[in-house]
Amino acid sequence: MPAARPHIEPRLVPTADSVVVKEIYLSLQGESSHAGLLCAFIRLTGCHLRCTYCDSEFSFHGGARRKNADVIEEIKALRTPRVEITGGEPLLQPGVYPLMQSLLDEGFTVLLETSGAIDVRLVPPAVHKIVDMKTPSSGEAARNDLRNFASMNANDELKFVIGSREDYDWSKALIAEHRLAEKPFALLFSTVFEKLHPRELAEWTIEDRLSVRFQLQMHKYLWEPNARGV
Numbered sequence: 001m002p003a004a005r006p007h008i009e010p011r012l013v014p015t016a017d018s019v020v021v022k023e024i025y026l027s028l029q030g031e032s033s034h035a036g037l038l039c040a041f042i043r044l045t046g047c048h049l050r051c052t053y054c055d056s057e058f059s060f061h062g063g064a065r066r067k068n069a070d071v072i073e074e075i076k077a078l079r080t081p082r083v084e085i086t087g088g089e090p091l092l093q094p095g096v097y098p099l100m101q102s103l104l105d106e107g108f109t110v111l112l113e114t115s116g117a118i119d120v121r122l123v124p125p126a127v128h129k130i131v132d133m134k135t136p137s138s139g140e141a142a143r144n145d146l147r148n149f150a151s152m153n154a155n156d157e158l159k160f161v162i163g164s165r166e167d168y169d170w171s172k173a174l175i176a177e178h179r180l181a182e183k184p185f186a187l188l189f190s191t192v193f194e195k196l197h198p199r200e201l202a203e204w205t206i207e208d209r210l211s212v213r214f215q216l217q218m219h220k221y222l223w224e225p226n227a228r229g230v
């Protein structure tokens with residue numbers, strides 16, 4: 001049993017065959033290159049970051065510990081080939097690693113949303129990792145683990161959530177400095193919802209001829225932006 005970490009509630013100290021789950025639901029994937037596709041979501045409890053714009057603060061606490069086997073049965077009952085594990089920060093819970101492997105073994109396409117602040121080397125390579133690069137306006141840019149670039153493959157996506165011109169210039173400079181356009185993984189540019197107008201980001205990207213995929217959080221336009229379970 002790993003030692004308790006101060007940022008995790010004692011209840012969240014992980015065991016290998018279970019995870020603390022905030023919610024499970026079926027929706028359309030609203031983000032990433034997989035946007036628009038039917039997708040089940042497993043949102044895990046707990047996060048060690050506090051991004052200024054976080055739209056999922058409700059997942060910092062609560063939820064219930066569930067056996068991985070039960071989680072997999074619930075996902076199978078949703079009748080979708082695709083599942084995303086998000087949070088909170090999913091990689092804080094050791095039980096998530098066997099959960100991802102079991103979902104792959106069951107034949108699911110598995111996506112993972114993670115903050116970019118945790119080493120992703122132990123994530124099974126077949127998982128589609130969507131790794132954030134925390135920009136200055138998140139208040140958490142110092143937590144980025146740039147070593148993750150070397151652990152990401154062609155299944156993966158590096159995502160910049162941009163809330164200002166400063167964030168945009170910072171992102172552009174990081175891409176140039178680390179030659180990220182030459183890496184096997186995709187680059188995503190998204191806006192912080194209702195902080196930066198999407199058209200501004202689109203126009204900057206066109207002006208600079210950037211090789212990135214512009215994307216929005218589609219579910220926030222389909223449903224009420226604060227709706228849960230979508």
Ligand SMILES: C[S@@+](CC[C@H](N)C(=O)[O-])C[C@H]1O[C@@H](n2cnc3c(N)ncnc32)[C@H](O)[C@@H]1O
Pocket residue numbers: 047053054055056086087088089090113114115116131132159161190191192193217
């Ligand atoms: C809620 S987080 C959960 C996974 C992980 N903690 C992370 O940050 O990647 C999922 C995604 O939502 C993005 N996100 C959170 N709040 C947002 C907002 N207000 N506008 C746009 N994207 C947001 C995050 O940057 C991240 O890419």
Ligand SMILES: Nc1nc2[nH]cc(C(=O)O)c2c(=O)[nH]1
Pocket residue numbers: 027028029030031056086087113219230
């Ligand atoms: N529809 C939908 N797509 C999503 N993609 C990533 C999400 C997340 O919260 O991580 C999310 C979400 O909350 N809803």
Ligand code: SF4
Pocket residue numbers: 047048049050051054055056057087088089115
């Ligand atoms: S890392 Fe993700 S869940 Fe945690 S505060 Fe930031 S956006 Fe929210």
Ligand SMILES: [Mg+2]
Pocket residue numbers: 055056
């Ligand atoms: Mg979300």
